[in-house]
């Protein structure tokens with residue numbers, strides 16, 4: 436039995452010989468793993484489309500409890516992603532996250548589109564990488580159901596000024612309310628208070644406005660915002676904390692991206 440799917444290769448693992456196990460994020464069937472049999476006499480087109488970051492149309496055959504790639508037609512290779520180590524590192528992170536938050540047989544076309552848009556933006560150097568990364572992280576978190584309420588302080592209803600994003604509650608608290616809550620904390624905080632406090636991220640007015648934009652804009656305009664360095668720093672920090680804490684995990688590809696982006700590979 437054969438299936439035709441369109442998808443993005445988010446992971447490849449070398450198997451014995453020249454076979455590769457591809458993890459493909461598809462719109463129709465969620466995450467699909469399939470063996471690309473390299474020992475057959477393959478056209479170069481086939482090999483080129485079986486690499487990480489390739490978006491392609493695959494004909495898969497179901498046999499012996501596995502899918503096997505029978506035919507493949509490349510749609511987009513995102514070739515430029517491979518020309519710069521920092522771009523490659525961020526693309527790897529995008530693919531690892533996309534593969535982590537999707538599962539087999541649960542179609543999630545929005546996650547796929549967001550990953551594709553992000554790869555396209557990275558490949559074409561259209562936007563600063565921190566903008567792409569933060570927008571991707573918050574948008575994915577929102578698509579998974581972790582949509583923060585940002586319009587007003589949870590405690591007093593204030594709508595202006597600097598706020599603190601309460602990561603796990605998905606709400607914001609203004610600086611004044613936060614200060615008064617802080618004063619009421621016991622002198623020697625217990626572990627719980629310390630941990631809770633560490634999950635508050637500063638959102639300046641501009642970074643909060645950018646976050647509201649990210650969560651509401653059409654996907655094709657996801658990266659069309661600009662922030663000054665300080666505001667961007669707060670948004671980046673909040674985006675990463677928000678996604679990782681809700682997913683309850685870290686990513687090796689993220690660690691590597693941060694190393695190469697800061698010039699310390």
Ligand SMILES: [Zn+2]
Nearest residue numbers: 588591609612
């Ligand atoms: Zn308040």
